[in-house]
Amino acid sequence: MTKRLLLRDIYHLVSGANAPRQRGVDLIIDCDKGVIADIGESLPRGDAEVIDCSTKLVIPGLVNTHHHMYQTLQRNIPVVQNVELFDWLKKLYPIWSHLDAETVITSTLLACAELLKTGCTTTTDHHYVFPRSVSENLIALQASSAKKIGIRFAPTRGSMSRGEEDGGLPPQSLVQDEDTILAQSEALIAKLHDESPLSMCRLALAPCSPFSVSAELMQKTADLARAHGVRLHTHLAETLDEEHYCQEQHGCRPLALMESWGWLGSDVWYAHGIHFNDEELDLLARTQTGVAHCPTSNMRLGSGIARIPEMIDAGIGLGLGVDGSASNDSSDMLGELRNCLLLQRVQKGADAINAEQVLELGTRGGAQLLGWSEIGTLERGKGADLAIFEMARLDYAGALSDPLAAIIFSGSSHLVDTTIVNGPRHPHR
Ligand SMILES: [Zn+2]
Numbered sequence: 253m254t255k256r257l258l259l260r261d262i263y264h265l266v267s268g269a270n271a272p273r274q275r276g277v278d279l280i281i282d283c284d285k286g287v288i289a290d291i292g293e294s295l296p297r298g299d300a301e302v303i304d305c306s307t308k309l310v311i312p313g314l315v316n317t318h319h320h321m322y323q324t325l326q327r328n329i330p331v332v333q334n335v336e337l338f339d340w341l342k343k344l345y346p347i348w349s350h351l352d353a354e355t356v357i358t359s360t361l362l363a364c365a366e367l368l369k370t371g372c373t374t375t376t377d378h379h380y381v382f383p384r385s386v387s388e389n390l391i392a393l394q395a396s397s398a399k400k401i402g403i404r405f406a407p408t409r410g411s412m413s414r415g416e417e418d419g420g421l422p423p424q425s426l427v428q429d430e431d432t433i434l435a436q437s438e439a440l441i442a443k444l445h446d447e448s449p450l451s452m453c454r455l456a457l458a459p460c461s462p463f464s465v466s467a468e469l470m471q472k473t474a475d476l477a478r479a480h481g482v483r484l485h486t487h488l489a490e491t492l493d494e495e496h497y498c499q500e501q502h503g504c505r506p507l508a509l510m511e512s513w514g515w516l517g518s519d520v521w522y523a524h525g526i527h528f529n530d531e532e533l534d535l536l537a538r539t540q541t542g543v544a545h546c547p548t549s550n551m552r553l554g555s556g557i558a559r560i561p562e563m564i565d566a567g568i569g570l571g572l573g574v575d576g577s578a579s580n581d582s583s584d585m586l587g588e589l590r591n592c593l594l595l596q597r598v599q600k601g602a603d604a605i606n607a608e609q610v611l612e613l614g615t616r617g618g619a620q621l622l623g624w625s626e627i628g629t630l631e632r633g634k635g636a637d638l639a640i641f642e643m644a645r646l647d648y649a650g651a652l653s654d655p656l657a658a659i660i661f662s663g664s665s666h667l668v669d670t671t672i673v674n675g676p677r678h679p680h681r
Contacts, residue, residue, distance in 0.1 A: 255282075255283055255284055255299065255300075256280060256281065256282060256283060256289070256298065256299065256300035256301070257280070257281040257283055257300060257301050257302075257303065257636075257672070257675070257677065258278060258279075258280050258281075258295065258297055258300035258301065258302045258303070259278060259279040259280075259281075259303050259305045259308075259310060259638075259640070260278055260297075260302050260303065260304055260305055260306070261276055261277075261278065261304065261305055261306045262274070262275070262276070262277050262278065262279060262305040262306075262308065262310050263275065263276075263305060263306055263307050263308050263309060263643060263655070264308075264309045264310070264643070264655040264656070265277055265279065265291070265310050265630070266309070266310070266311045266312075266611070266630075266655075266656045267291070267312070267629055267630040267631060268312060268611075268612075268615065268616060268628070268629035268630065268631075269608045269609065269611045269612035269615065269616065270608050270612070271629070273656070274291075276293065277291060277292060277293055278290075278291070278292060278293065278294065278295040279291045279310065279630070279638075280295055280300060281636040281672065281675055282636070282675070283636070283675035283676060284675070285450075285675070286450050286635060286636050286674035286675040287450070287633055287634060287635060287636055287675075288630060288631065288632055288633065288634055288635075288636050289632070290632055291630070291631075291632060303640070303670065303677075305640065307642060307643055307644040308640050308641060308642055308643060308669060309640070309641040309643050309655045309656065309658075309659065310630070310638055310639075310640050310641075311371070311611070311615070311630075311638070311639050311641075311656065311659075312615040312616070312627070312628055312629055312630050312637065312638065312639070313371065313372065313373025313374060313615070313627070313637035313638055313639050313671060313672070313673065314370075314371045314372040314373065314374075314572075314585045314586065314589070314614045314615060314618070314639060315372065315373070315374045315375070315571060315572075315614065315615060315617075315618030315619045315621075315622065315624075315627070315628065316367055316372050316374070316375040316376065316572070316573055316574055316583075316585055316588075316618065317376055317521065317523075317544035317571035317572060317573045317618045317621050317622060318376065318378060318485075318523040318524075318544040318546055318571075318573025318574070318575050319363060319375060319376060319377045319378065319573060319574055319575065319576060319577075319583065320377065320378055320379065320380075320575070320576030320577070320578070321356075321359050321360045321362075321363035321364070321377045321379070321394070321576075321577070321583075322348070322351055322355065322356055322359045322360075322379060322381060322576075323359070323576035323577040323578035323579075324359040324362045324363045324366075324577040324583065325355055325358065325359050325362075326344065326347055326348075326577070326578045327577050327578060327580075327581035327582070328581050329343075329344070329347070329578065331343050332344060332578065336491065336493070336553055336554055336555070337490060337491045337493060337494075337553050337555060338421065338491070338493045340553060340578075340579065341421060341422070342421065344578060345422055345423050345426055346423070348381045348383075348426065349381075349383050349423070349425055349426055350383070351381050351383055351386070352383075352385075352386055352388075353386060353388040353390065353393055356379070356390045356393055356394060356397075357393050357394075357397050360377070360393070360394045360397040360398060361397050361400070361401055362583075363375075363377070363577065363583045364397065364398055364401045364403045364405075365401060366582065366583035366584065367403065367574075367583045367585055368401070368402075368403055368668075368671050368673075368678050369667050369668060369671075370583070370584045370585040370586045370587065370666045370667065370668065371585050371586045371639035371641075371666070371668050371671060372403070372583075372585035372639075372671075373403065373404055373627075373637035373638070373639065373671055373672070373673045374403070374404035374405075374406070374618070374619065374622065374624065374627060374637065374673075375398075375403055375404070375405060375406070376405075376406040376407070376408060376456070376485070376573075376622055377394060377405070377406075377407050377408065378408050378410050378458050378460075378485060378523070378576075379391060379394060379407065379408065379409075379410050380410025380411055380412055380458065380459075380460040380464075381410075381412075381426060382411075382426075382428055383425070383426065384425065384428075389436075389440075391407050391409055391440050391444070391455075392440070392443060392444065394407050395407055395444050395453055398453070399452065399453070402673050402674075402676060402678060403673055404452050404453075404624075404627070404635075404637065404673055404674065405452065405453050405454075406453070406454050406455070406456060406483075406622045406623070407444065407453070407455055407456075408455070408456040408457065408458035408485050409433075409436065409437045409440050409455065409456075409457050409458065410458045410459070410460055411428060411433040411437075411458070411459045411460060411465060411469065411473070412426055412427045412428065412459075412460050412464040412465060413427050413428055413429070413430045413433060413459075413464070413465050413466055413469050414427065414463070414464055414465050414466050414469075415427040418466075419501060420463055420464050420465075421461075421463045421464055422464050427464075430466065430468065430469045430472070433469065433473075434469075434472055434473070434476060437457050437473065437476060438476060438480075440455055441455055441476075441480045441482055445480070445482055447481065449626045450626055450627075450635050450674065451624075452674060454482070454483075454622065454623055454624070455482055456477070456482055456483040456484060456485050456622075457473050457476065457477045457482060457483075457484055457485070458484070458485040458486055459473050459486050460486065460487065461486060461487040461488075461490075461494070462486075462487075462488070462494060462497065462498055462502075462506055462509055462510075463494060463497050463498075463501075467502075467513060470486075470510075470513040470515060471513050471514060474513065474514045474515055475514075477519070478519070482519075483519050483520070483521070483622070483623055484515060484519055484520045484521075485520070485521055485522070485523070485544075486510075486515070486522060486523070487522065487523045487524060488506050488507065488510060488522035488523070488524065488525060489506050489507065489522065489524060489525050489526055489527045489528050489532075490523070490524035490526060490527075490550075490555055491526075491527070491553075491555050491556070492527060492556075494506060494527075495527055505532070506527075507528065507532045507535065507536075510522075511535070516535070516536075516539040516541045517539055517540065517541060518539075518540035518541070518542075518569070519623075520541045520542065521541070521542035521543065521544055521569065521571070521621040521622075522541070522542070522543050522544065523543075523544045523546060523573060523575070524543075524544070524545075524546055524549075524550065524555065524558065525543035525544075525545070525558055525563075526550060526555055526556040526557065526558045526559075527556060528559065533559065533562055533563060533566050533568065534566065536563075536566070536568045537566040537567050537568050540569060541568075541569070542568065542569030542570065542571065542620070542621040543558070543563065543568060543569070543570055543571075544570075544571050544572070544573040544618075544621065545558050545560055545570060545571070545572055545573065545592060545613065546572070546573040546574065546575040546588075547572075547588065547591040547592045547595040548574065548575065548580045548587065548588060548591045549573075549574075549575035549576070549579040549580050550595070551591065551595060552579050552580060552581070553579050557595060557596070557598070557599050560592070560596050560604075560605060560613075561596060561600055561604050561605055564605075564609060569617065569620055569621055570613050570617045570621075571613055571614075571617045571618030571619075571620075571621040571622075572585075572588045572589065572592055572610075572613050572614045572617075572618060573588070574587075574588050584666050585614070585666075586659060586660075586663075586666035586668075587666050588614070589610045589611070589613075589614045589660050590660050590661070590666075592605070592610050592613065592614075593605055593606075593607065593610045593660055593661075607654070607656055607657040607660045607661070608656075610660060611656065611660075615628045615629070616628030616629055635674060636672055636673075636674060636675045637672065637673050637674065638671070638672045639668050639670075639671050640668060640669045640670040640671070640672070641659055641668055641669055642669040643655055643658070645663075645665075647662060647663045647664040647665060648662055648663060
């Protein structure tokens, strides 16, 4: 096996958002340690395997902060092509009730492969469907699938416990007993969660949403996560239907509900976060609570436009997520950067957000939400997670005055040349 990898004569190196760009430098990876050993001009090759990068853009590997990988097998379902979230969920629940171990393995491999091919080196997944007929440990199967394909993985143990009979949205057949959820969550932390600096797997706990779990499960899940030092994730402020549901059922807005349940803090990140008011953005900033922005899904479901420029100004932790493939309908991570850039401009004008800011969300911002400070930038001693793009391509012709912005503004294909995760390379020609 290759011990060292030398990226030779890099055409354009972006070590992080707003960092000085470098041209013609080399980058050496220590594949055993999974770290960047050195960056500089004309580094000695020694016994390293060489990748000629004279026409290539090298950026930090992208980080995906929200997904439902099982949905890669339910893309583009006709009955939910043109409906909003609550109807979309009600029509998909019966399909999801047939999910089994084989579909979870297949869909995880498929989603991870698509993510790797579009520049993503670290991903989470929010799996919350556990049909009663399935006895296998689905999250453990996901973790082994991600390990097999070689992506850095932050699975979450999702949950639904409040069915239609108790005022929730999901059918009774898809909700679980809360003692079972908590016991399985604790067992998974012991089995999968690795705190080491360059860990390849870190678990988080993720009750699905305010309309599918009880207050008691939210509070007990937060207590369990904090007792073990794992992170917390859930859907929040995605739609106005959710806001109305919270007002009717609990007499308050979604974020106030989360606050009352102890779900604020630097160990919490929400998916979507579209419908926050000014006071709520201030609360998120003060408590360092993070948000995974999912622009493609938000457009697809007509959910709204998250207030990303205001969130950046407020210093709120932000990442990007492709969201589940039944509402995207792909795991195209680079495409998510482009849609983030374009969507904000629809509402707020051409200077709403720039390519460097989008890169920050898609790399270091996402890594911080998932709890990895060792990845997200390319520096000596940091994790060797990189995405390499061939720039001598028809669809980048004329765009190379700014090669980083070229992959966000231009391109008819979002496929990388190579991704490297923790040292080993994954070519994608
Ligand atoms: Zn989601």
